[in-house]
Amino acid sequence: MTADVWLPLPPDEIEGLPEGPAYRFWDGDEDFPADPADCVFYVVPYMKPSEVGVRPLPLMSSVRVVQTLSAGIDHVQPGLRHLRPGVRLCNARGVHEASTAELTLALILASLRGLPDFVRAQDKGEWLGGFRPALADRSVLIVGYGSIGAAIEDRLAPFELARVARVARSERTTARGPVHPFTELPSLLPEADVVVLATPLTDSTRHLVDAGFLARMKDGALLVNMARGPVVDTSALLTEVQSGRITAALDVTDPEPLPAEHPLWRTPGVLISPHAGGPTSAFRPRAERLLVDQLNRFLNQEELRNVILVTGAAST
Template identity: 70%
Template sequence: MASTHHRAGTGDVWLPLAPDLIEGLPEGPRYLHWDAGPAYPGDPADCVFYVVPYMKDAAVCLRPLPLMRRVEAVQTLTAGVDAVLPGLPSMPPGARLCNARGLHDASTAELALTLTLASLRGIPEFVRGQDAEEWRAGFQPALADKSVLIVGYGSIGSAIEDRLTPFECARVSRIARTARETVRGPVHPLSALSALVPSADVVILATPLTDETRGLVGRDVLARMKDGALLVNVARGPIVDTAALLPEVTSGRLRAALDVTDPEPLPAGHPLWHAPGVLITPHVGGPSSAFLPRAKRLLREQLTLFAAGKPLRNVVATAGEDACA
């Protein structure tokens, strides 16, 4: 159960955005700006609410946590919390870790569709043709009439299906951690992946990185994908076994559009850079013009709840407890 013992004005709130940029913050707490710089804005021991800097080195973001002996809430600006979970044991018992569910839905879903369409329609090759002043005409696959499998059907996966709807796909199938029914149809459990993947023309990964999903798309799953299928990853790089993917794309049997890779950043000289049929973007699903207004709204809403002593939203783990929400 969420703790409600906080009293407004009894501690510091560390924000990666300048506090004066966020309208409507509740009065009481002292708001300090820290975006992973070398100097702390105040004594970490006085911090009761820590907003993790966005797109900064994980080790730097975790560095103040052991010193935050009074922290009651740690809020990420990412949907995934895999980079912050190692800091959970150093948090005081009862401190809550909250993710940014909903913040990146629109932006990441847009990118998933962008990668899918660009890869299917051969846009990278057309760009290379433009650079070489060559007219490279020809037939390309369309998204229309394709079967799509979404692996990870949380708020981002649902937003991806929202954007697939007008493209006249033959079928959209859904997989999540647990099976359930939705107004659009059934959501299958992760255990159904091997059975569903052979019929998919496009497999879109939007699942969190957990012990269960690390290496989920490995040699066996890739081998079951149909010839010519497209793998789109807007989730986390380690969900895909890179060593298993390389021979599949190098041979031309599969194609891939990857916003995330393993390793990441992808180092110069890595064979994925020049593998045929592979489109790579540098983990840009979240950072877009959609980020800032949604981040401000999330922080304003969470801090208003916190200052009022009310339960926070999006709690995914609690320090001192084994279970995750």
């Protein structure tokens, strides 16, 4: 038996990988690169369907670490029941914050200032003037204040906002101000001009944004989903945006990919990007640094970064 490490990036292209393991390149192909039973450290292929990433898990009897290259881990969780107790699941905190926060700002500004309308007008040679909402003097509510939520606020800071409110699972205080618990959402929603979703997808956040949530948003508010599609009840959102009462900018949808015939594509006031928050030029160097650090920690029997859960614990 060998001690294999499965990587979705070619090992010879990653500078600084520690010596010792047998590195196997697998990015979700039909054929496995080696016997899954020999894998001790599994890095899940990035931007692949859930069924691809979990496919080898029932055969990985020796695996000790499952590492995602995404911030979310919901696509891996269905396969964790096949693993022995004590396997650590780690996410990619530190990899996607910058690029996701960039796109969040781009979607907010594009939606408020009407850039999609300008592009359509340019295609027709039309000069589309008039007043548009600005981000300055607006109130923003960030729902899900982890590392990505904090990175979004960092980039909002120069825009002269009237207020930023933060909501997370637990109440706490940060250098930028208080973080409110989810129980305070009903009182915070009516005050926000822009609501940004950056929360993980869990049982408690699935359809968090339902008809009641949307009804509490003020008229003319913008909903920005940078989390996961199922955090939003698509039917409830469609009802609100089709009425014109609120607008939406969605980097993620439910279903995903969004079918060509889905009415969200053609609803005025809806801007859609194709789950593009993470896959940018910033991804590869940050992902490689994370993998080199994690593998050095693993081989030196040091504490791993970004451990989200351990199989066999009550949370699984």
